[in-house]
Amino acid sequence: MTDTWSLAGKSYGSRLIVGTGKYKDFDETAEAVTASGAEIVTVAVRRVNVSDPNAPMLVDYLDPKKITYLPNTAGCFTADDAIRTLRLAREAGGWDLVKLEVLGDQKTLYPNMVETLVAAETLIKEGFQVMVYCSDDPIMAQKLEDMGCVAIMPLGAPIGSGLGIQNPVQIRLIIEQCSVPVLVDAGVGTASDAAVAMELGCDGVLMNTAIAEATDPVAMARAMKLGVESGRLAYLAGRMAKKRYADPSSPLAGLI
Numbered sequence: 001m002t003d004t005w006s007l008a009g010k011s012y013g014s015r016l017i018v019g020t021g022k023y024k025d026f027d028e029t030a031e032a033v034t035a036s037g038a039e040i041v042t043v044a045v046r047r048v049n050v051s052d053p054n055a056p057m058l059v060d061y062l063d064p065k066k067i068t069y070l071p072n073t074a075g076c077f078t079a080d081d082a083i084r085t086l087r088l089a090r091e092a093g094g095w096d097l098v099k100l101e102v103l104g105d106q107k108t109l110y111p112n113m114v115e116t117l118v119a120a121e122t123l124i125k126e127g128f129q130v131m132v133y134c135s136d137d138p139i140m141a142q143k144l145e146d147m148g149c150v151a152i153m154p155l156g157a158p159i160g161s162g163l164g165i166q167n168p169v170q171i172r173l174i175i176e177q178c179s180v181p182v183l184v185d186a187g188v189g190t191a192s193d194a195a196v197a198m199e200l201g202c203d204g205v206l207m208n209t210a211i212a213e214a215t216d217p218v219a220m221a222r223a224m225k226l227g228v229e230s231g232r233l234a235y236l237a238g239r240m241a242k243k244r245y246a247d248p249s250s251p252l253a254g255l256i
Contacts, residue, residue, distance in 0.1 A: 005203050007181055008097050008129045008150045014039045016228045019208025020058060030061040032211055036221035041067055042099055044074040045089045072099035079119035086123060101133035109159040111135050124148045133185050136170040138177060145180055152178055157187025160209040164193035168200055175201045191227030198231025
């Protein structure tokens with residue numbers, strides 16, 4: 001596909017970003033990422049080894065020269081923890097493009113937007129290019145963009161729930177007002193959910209559990225790739241108008 005998009009000054013062909021957690025091993029991780037066609041992968045800095053050569057390392061399976069690594073702050077519940085985590089990531093791998101998420105509680109894993117704003121402001125001042133996981137609130141999304149975040153990532157549904165896009169109207173409002181990329185982050189369960197996100201006009205979709213916890217993760221990764229591509233193509237094509245009554249596919253004039 002020639003329909004590329006730009007993130008923090010770099011162009012990408014794939015609009016699917018995938019996580020690297022929850023797989024049975026690094027071999028399966030690499031197979032799924034390859035099947036997905038993703039050019040960006042998220043890495044939970046607090047959980048995945050990317051710097052200790054004495055233990056299995058993700059970089060041995062996914063070449064960081066070919067795939068953009070996106071360190072994230074999964075598991076952080078305060079701004080201080082998130083900031084510290086990303087500072088360590090930059091020291092370990094030199095990463096400036098990062099995904100910020102500050103969670104509110106263990107049950108919902110919903111974003112704590114007060115702490116997210118604090119963390120985003122500090123990280124941006126320190127030169128990080130921040131992609132931010134946030135609530136599906138257009139006002140909050142605008143604040144994050146105004147602060148200097150390079151991508152807005154509203155949740156489609158709670159992390160790991162697989163419920164799909166719960167508030168399409170809210171997502172659409174965020175897309176209409178933002179000048180930076182908008183990606184649905186969290187809640188996707190299957191390929192049709194990814195297609196819905198793209199049909200709304202999202203620049204991309206981020207997912208992990210939907211692929212990693214599928215019965216066949218590699219096959220699901222391929223399905224997600226196709227779902228994202230078909231949803232994007234449908235968005236560009238422009239769907240037909242919805243109508244209250246039937247409209248015949250063939251003209252009625254000139255019938256025998």
